[in-house]
Amino acid sequence: MAKGYSGVSLPFPTLAKEALKDTQLRTNLARATTTIRDKRARVVGEVTDWEELRQAGHDIKMASLSNLSAHLTKFESEFTAAGGTVHWARNSKEACEIVARIAKENNIQEVIKVKSLTTDEINLNEYLATQGIVAKETDLAELIVQLADEHPSHILVPAIHKNRDQIRDLFVDKLAEAPAGLTNSPRELAMTARAHLRKKFLTSRMAVSGANFAIAESGTLCVVESEGNGRMCLTLPEILVSVVGVEKILPTWEDLGVFLQLLPRSSTGERMNPYTSFWTGKGDGPKSRHVILLDNGRVQTLADEQGREALACIRCSACMNVCPVYERTGGHSYSSVYPGPIGAIITPQLLGEGEAKTLPFASTLCGACYEVCPVKINIPRILVYLRGKENSANASLTEKIVMRLAALSLTSKGLKVLGTAIRTFSPVISSRPAQKIAHYLPVAKKWSAFRDIPKTRLTRKVRKP
Amino acid sequence: MAATQLVLERLGIEIIATEQSCCGQMHINSGYPKLAKPLVDQVEKNFANCDYIVAPSASCIGSLREHEDRPALVAKCFDLSEFLVDILKVTDLGAEFKHRVTFHTTCHSLRVAKLGNKPQQLLNAVKGIEVVELPAADSCCGFGGTFSVKNSDVSGAMLEDKLSNISSTHSEFVVSADNSCLMHIGGGLQRKGGKIEVLHLAEVLASRG
Numbered sequence: 001m002a003k004g005y006s007g008v009s010l011p012f013p014t015l016a017k018e019a020l021k022d023t024q025l026r027t028n029l030a031r032a033t034t035t036i037r038d039k040r041a042r043v044v045g046e047v048t049d050w051e052e053l054r055q056a057g058h059d060i061k062m063a064s065l066s067n068l069s070a071h072l073t074k075f076e077s078e079f080t081a082a083g084g085t086v087h088w089a090r091n092s093k094e095a096c097e098i099v100a101r102i103a104k105e106n107n108i109q110e111v112i113k114v115k116s117l118t119t120d121e122i123n124l125n126e127y128l129a130t131q132g133i134v135a136k137e138t139d140l141a142e143l144i145v146q147l148a149d150e151h152p153s154h155i156l157v158p159a160i161h162k163n164r165d166q167i168r169d170l171f172v173d174k175l176a177e178a179p180a181g182l183t184n185s186p187r188e189l190a191m192t193a194r195a196h197l198r199k200k201f202l203t204s205r206m207a208v209s210g211a212n213f214a215i216a217e218s219g220t221l222c223v224v225e226s227e228g229n230g231r232m233c234l235t236l237p238e239i240l241v242s243v244v245g246v247e248k249i250l251p252t253w254e255d256l257g258v259f260l261q262l263l264p265r266s267s268t269g270e271r272m273n274p275y276t277s278f279w280t281g282k283g284d285g286p287k288s289r290h291v292i293l294l295d296n297g298r299v300q301t302l303a304d305e306q307g308r309e310a311l312a313c314i315r316c317s318a319c320m321n322v323c324p325v326y327e328r329t330g331g332h333s334y335s336s337v338y339p340g341p342i343g344a345i346i347t348p349q350l351l352g353e354g355e356a357k358t359l360p361f362a363s364t365l366c367g368a369c370y371e372v373c374p375v376k377i378n379i380p381r382i383l384v385y386l387r388g389k390e391n392s393a394n395a396s397l398t399e400k401i402v403m404r405l406a407a408l409s410l411t412s413k414g415l416k417v418l419g420t421a422i423r424t425f426s427p428v429i430s431s432r433p434a435q436k437i438a439h440y441l442p443v444a445k446k447w448s449a450f451r452d453i454p455k456t457r458l459t460r461k462v463r464k465p
Numbered sequence: 466m467a468a469t470q471l472v473l474e475r476l477g478i479e480i481i482a483t484e485q486s487c488c489g490q491m492h493i494n495s496g497y498p499k500l501a502k503p504l505v506d507q508v509e510k511n512f513a514n515c516d517y518i519v520a521p522s523a524s525c526i527g528s529l530r531e532h533e534d535r536p537a538l539v540a541k542c543f544d545l546s547e548f549l550v551d552i553l554k555v556t557d558l559g560a561e562f563k564h565r566v567t568f569h570t571t572c573h574s575l576r577v578a579k580l581g582n583k584p585q586q587l588l589n590a591v592k593g594i595e596v597v598e599l600p601a602a603d604s605c606c607g608f609g610g611t612f613s614v615k616n617s618d619v620s621g622a623m624l625e626d627k628l629s630n631i632s633s634t635h636s637e638f639v640v641s642a643d644n645s646c647l648m649h650i651g652g653g654l655q656r657k658g659g660k661i662e663v664l665h666l667a668e669v670l671a672s673r674g
Contacts, residue, residue: 017618026622324605328622362616364609364623365494367576387496395496403492407500410487412507446614450621451652454663 009335012358016329025161025330032160036321039269040372047265057262058376060255061312065302071216071249072293078219082281084289089243092122095292099124099208099241100131102290106239108133108206114223114230115139116210117155117315118243118294120337121350124208135208136200138229140193147174153331155338156267156317161330164189197229207233207286211244212314213259214291217252220280221291224263224273234277240286245294247302247311259314262374266316297350306385310345312375319369319379325362334359341369345382353393360386402443430455468667469521469545476553483511488520490528495611505529509538517552521545521667524643527577544574545667546583546642556590561674563593566664567634569627569650570602571643584642584666591669597634601626608649624653631661638664 009015019025044050064071076086089095103111111128113119113135125135125146137146141159145152148170152158159167164184171178177195182188209230213222221242223230234240250256264273281289302308320326320340331339336347336356344359360383369379391399409418428434430453438448447453470480486508489501508529512518518541520526526544533539549555568588574580588596607613607623614620627650631639637660641647644665651663 013616020618020622324623325619328619364605364607364612366572366605371576384494384496388498391496403497403500407492410504412484412486412511415485443614446617449617450624451649452655454648454651454655
């Protein structure tokens with residue numbers, strides 16, 4: 001996102017500390033993530049070959065990534081042969097400029113948008129605004145976030161940090177269509193947004209979307225959604241521009257079958273999503289169709305053998321819904337369009353060395369994310385790998401010394417000394433004066449803020465042997 | 466350690482008094498794999514003559530098992546619960562513990578070492594024990610090694626939720642199969658000043674009425 005996605009942001013622990021103070025946020029998040037988590041578990045539990053499906057999803061994605069350039073070339077030739085136009089963008093700037101150029105060439109001042117993380121990643125709305133072009137979000141939650149002048153805090157449920165009362169107040173304040181006496185009922189809120197958006201769908205001449213999948217063999221793009229706003233945007237305007245990360249390629253339609261089973265169950269907890277749209281070059285709907293194939297750090301990520309698995313992500317959000325860290329801090333603490341466990345491994349890699357460096361450490365490595373990932377991305381493994389990369393480049397001298405000393409004290413010889421030391425000094429270290437002093441010592445105070453130094457368990461006698 | 470030793474010796478297992486060494490997990494997980502390597506080497510060397518390496522820590526065992534390049538080491542690593550249930554095929558160790566306890570399923574015992582319900586099987590076979598289910602038992606306590614210091618506030622918030630779930634069970638003890646989580650939870654309980662204490666599973670299994 002604009003805030004922070006450029007890499008200029010506060011460290012995760014600082015932002016998380018602030019977020020933790022917001023008790024309303026914590027309540028909203030806990031309620032929402034628990035609901036989605038339970039829904040997902042229920043529908044995943046129905047699929048007897050879920051583990052095989054996950055493995056298939058993983059294998060297809062990894063095989064596709066290993067031959068990416070061939071699949072992209074195939075996609076380009078098919079999409080072009082069907083009458084569409086393919087553009088290539090190395091970074092955010094190039095992609096944004098292409099969208100703005102298409103709008104200007106067609107004399108367009110307002111575009112409607114399908115919910116798209118990739119366009120958020122490149123800060124498209126903000127760039128278009130500088131060019132005098134208004135970008136209007138049409139997904140309900142994206143609209144809420146846009147009206148509040150905020151950023152999404154979750155990739156699937158962008159307004160997860162808000163509750164119904166907060167949304168009602170926002171609509172009353174910002175939407176002319178809000179009726180007198182609007183309540184917080186979901187239906188009333190949705191109907192208000194619908195009245196507002198319907199006019200936009202019928203009058204806008206250009207839409208911008210992303211894509212969930214790009215099928216190489218036929219040059220087809222696919223968007224999976226729940227509300228139907230996407231279908232409106234993809235069919236009603238004259239011009240359609242889709243910004244698609246190069247990793248979204250799947251070789252064949254048969255491959256797609258696997259993901260259409262994995263994605264809805266993992267994301268919204270539904271057996272099937274309400275709307276799945278496909279388009280190829282020209283046909284019914286928009287007369288002019290463009291696709292911008294975006295790199296923006298993906299190629300450098302692909303070059304990293306240890307980290308490339310992160311590109312298999314299908315943006316389902318199951319990992320953030322089960323993450324105990326995300327559940328407490330919310331998405332904004334990650335300063336990235338991609339928060340949660342997957343964000344902690346994607347953001348630093350897309351941005352490159354020296355950026356988003358606190359994110360790989362924002363995890364207890366509890367493994368809940370890996371367990372639910374529909375494409376079996378071993379997120380804990382990549383987190384640990386990225387920690388190592390970050391430490392080699394930027395760890396403080398103090399930390400390096402401490403870790404080296406710790407390594408020495410944990411050898412066989414070291415352990416003998418350490419064991420004796422702990423047994424001897426334990427009563428002192430865990431005494432009340434020592435507990436108080438710990439509040440003032442660096443590192444120790446981080447521990448002592450929430451917990452005592454426990455009486456060491458090495459000295460405890462076995463109970464009634 | 467002492468409790469684990471006692472439990473195993475009672476079952477007639479010969480414990481080779483080898484030199485102890487760290488599994489290197491802290492360094493690996495903190496992003497210092499090079500510093501961890503000599504520690505793992507040492508585990509491999511120190512325990513070369515043993516048939517099994519048994520540790521009362523699912524977390525350490527889980528970490529050791531990730532060294533795919535050391536198949537001989539991986540094959541003989543077992544968490545205490547696994548060793549008892551799968552290898553020795555015992556669940557009732559003749560233990561007696563007349564207390565109300567709740568069990569914290571640690572993340573690494575569940576998702577890394579994949580112990581399933583083996584610790585609970587052992588616990589349920591203890592005479593006189595009353596095991597109360599812990600709400601959200603499988604959610605992380607917030608320790609996470611260096612996470613507890615690097616992201617101290619988030620760790621504290623997670624701990625707070627774990628502690629309120631623990632106190633809702635009105636147990637005398639929180640039992641778990643990992644000392645690292647127990648150190649974190651124990652420190653939190655001690656700070657709160659309540660009466661609930663932490664206890665390792667091995668200590669319960671070693672108890673005799």
